[in-house]
Amino acid sequence: MTGKTITIDVRQDLFGANEEAAAINAAVFREHGNRVFDIMGSVGTGKTLLIESLCERLGDKYRILMVAGDLATSIDADRVAQHGVDTLQINTQTACHLDARMVRVALRDVDLSKYDVIFIENVGNLICPAGYPLGAEKKIVIVSLTEGPYMIRKHPLTIKRCDAVVINKIDLAEALEIDVDAIERDIREIDAKIPVVRVSAKTGTGIDDLIQVLGL
């Protein structure tokens, strides 16, 4: 016996004046020659370790600032600071994403001309950060094989609103019995042309491919 399933749509608009603030941020970043990347993804997908790997490989070439968004703690910023990179922690308390205004306020007293590259690690959430541009040149979404086989199909808007997808923790593919090709096919169904990079932030696989996608 199979139960019946009813489907109901509930529309909500989560955008607004954020776009305007993002445009201002983008102009400020351009003026200071900052290359800015917004890294989003759910809790535990490996955003921080990925940024640490990028800082390790790019630290000699660029002056890097890392901006970390979290509800609480400065665990992520502290981790990245160990790599000799300046970091800025934004604690959102209850907000599930950074928005452009928060980034503007956070950077108000920062001398942006001191940095070539800014990595913004968004709050751990696969949904809302996608809807709030921050003024970065690219928004990158990190998905992890630990999120199960359906995470792409359930979040089509996130893929549509991002500029590249990183599939992280590919070293766990066998242990988790996940078909990475199937996940990439799900991404391609939503956006045929979006760059997809397979990475293991832990082993270093794919980090150079990601650097190429970022144009760094």
Added chain:
Amino acid sequence: MTGKTITIDVRQDLFGANEEAAAINAAVFREHGNRVFDIMGSVGTGKTLLIESLCERLGDKYRILMVAGDLATSIDADRVAQHGVDTLQINTQTACHLDARMVRVALRDVDLSKYDVIFIENVGNLICPAGYPLGAEKKIVIVSLTEGPYMIRKHPLTIKRCDAVVINKIDLAEALEIDVDAIERDIREIDAKIPVVRVSAKTGTGIDDLIQVLGL
């Protein structure tokens, strides 16, 4: 060399008229004798499999309705329906959490007197669903060992706002090199008395303990 870390607090209020709608839902549920549980947790933490396990063990004892919240697809509702349980899929499109009004609208044409137990699977997100009571008697948060060692410390409000914590995928503790005791200690630091249940929805470990915590 260690970079400097600046910490900035950004306060936002995400609540509002939701509390009122939740109180109405709770009254309606009481009137119909429904025991309602709101199951929240991030993407891929195993909410659906956990509800499937509960339906398998409780399906003979109770008439169950499962309400699934997702941005898109009815994958979760369809999975649970295979267990002979009626299901209702709410597609939130862009909203990162269910709210009490969505649940009220979704249940408007449902004969609630037909059900003893209602499991509401919230949208996959460890943050916002905690701030929006739906009128359920208990809100249960599922965390998974795949989310890494810091997920509790970064989300203190989620623990504070929930009535029980399920630590899922404990079968992966060794493979992921995660100390489950340390995670439980982090929970206890935030709320010394909250029930914590260690579960593997995959192997069935701990499901009976969870049923006891739910009072079912």
